[in-house]
Amino acid sequence: MQLAFCIYKYFPFGGLQRDFLQIANACHAHGHKIRVYVMNWQGTKPSQMDIILVPKKGLSNHSRNEFYYHWVKAHLQANPVDCVVGFNKMPELDVYFAGDTCFAEKVSHKSFLYKLTKRCKHYLAFEDAVFNPQHHTQIMVLTKQQISDFEHFYHTPKNRFNLLPPGIAMDRKFNPESLIKRQQFRQANQIKADAFVMLQIGSDFKRKGVDRSLTAIAALPSELKQKVIYLVVGQDKPEAYQKLAKQLGIAHQVRFYSGRNDIPDFLFAADLLLHPARQEAAGMVLIEGLAAGVPVIVSGISGYAYHINDAKAGVVLTEPYSQLELNQVLQHAMTNNEQYQIWHENAIHYGNNADLYHLADRAADIILGCRPYE
Incomplete structure (x- = not known):
């Protein structure tokens, strides 16, 4: 299989980044090809992966995220893959790794004016694109609290959540x-x-x-x-x-x-x-x-x-x-x-x-069993 991994930025010592690299390596170990879309990569680039540097355009994080999504979408249309895996929230993912908290829950405590900002609307829209009940993205989560929050705000079906064990070295x-x-x-x-x-x-x-x-x-x-x-x-x-x-x-x-x-x-x-x-x-x-x-x-x-x-x-x-x-x-x-x-x-x-060591293996099983986004 040809797999595409989407992550906005990679640096060697971030928790999300380490999880991404573990999972990508586990998929590669099963004999699959790995393509990575990233705006910024710090550190050594793995030779076994095709690292695609996406241009950074926009004055704000959310505008750069928007450009990233559209650029990657166009590239994938010209160069199709079997499964698209996201480590940041965005539309049209087959599998999403939830390395952060529910943005809608966080926004629920913010002011009305903040909810009107372009930044807030962007992050809510990209989160909805993953968790909306009408979509089919398989979601990998790290804790039961994440499932509870996303279900509360988006009514995401339970069968789309996959609770992973921790994955320390x-x-x-x-x-x-x-x-x-x-x-x-x-x-x-x-x-x-x-x-x-x-x-x-x-x-x-x-x-x-x-x-x-x-x-x-x-x-x-x-x-x-x-x-x-x-x-x-x-x-x-x-x-x-x-x-x-x-x-x-x-x-x-x-x-x-x-x-x-x-x-x-x-x-x-x-x-x-x-x-x-x-x-x-x-x-x-x-x-x-x-x-x-x-x-x-x-x-x-x-x-x-x-x-x-x-x-x-x-x-x-x-x-x-x-x-x-x-x-x-x-x-x-x-x-x-x-x-x-x-x-x-x-x-x-x-x-x-306790099982504290098998996150990457379990995530690879989920990814390799994914079906194309509908």
């Missing part, structure tokens, strides 16, 4: 060498053995709640706060958050890293994973933290937060978000050693026994 899993890697990472990065390392991973620092984490660390009692090293890994501009850390008096304990490939080393070196996100459809890093044996503190808005509860390996914050609650939970995690050890052991057990 096996190198995230806690193993006999993890403690050695923990020691090596700390030595290489001049982190004391008795330091309490808090880790946050994810691009778009505002959406991930890095400011919330900084505020909670600064609120710790002095004797606890001085033990903390806070590591932030992700693709974003750190300057505003470095300035906030300085204002809070903890700049010397905060380190920012751009996206990178040695995430397992960061996980094994960490004592706690923080993820007080403002918006998060799933949050693959939460699963990675559990598999690595790292207790997790996460906002209840995150799609994969239920895994933390199922694993009994951390705390899911209540919604609506309370900064005071995060402050208190963080202090508790650092002072209740017995509870912390239980979380750590439960996380390792969950990583060994």
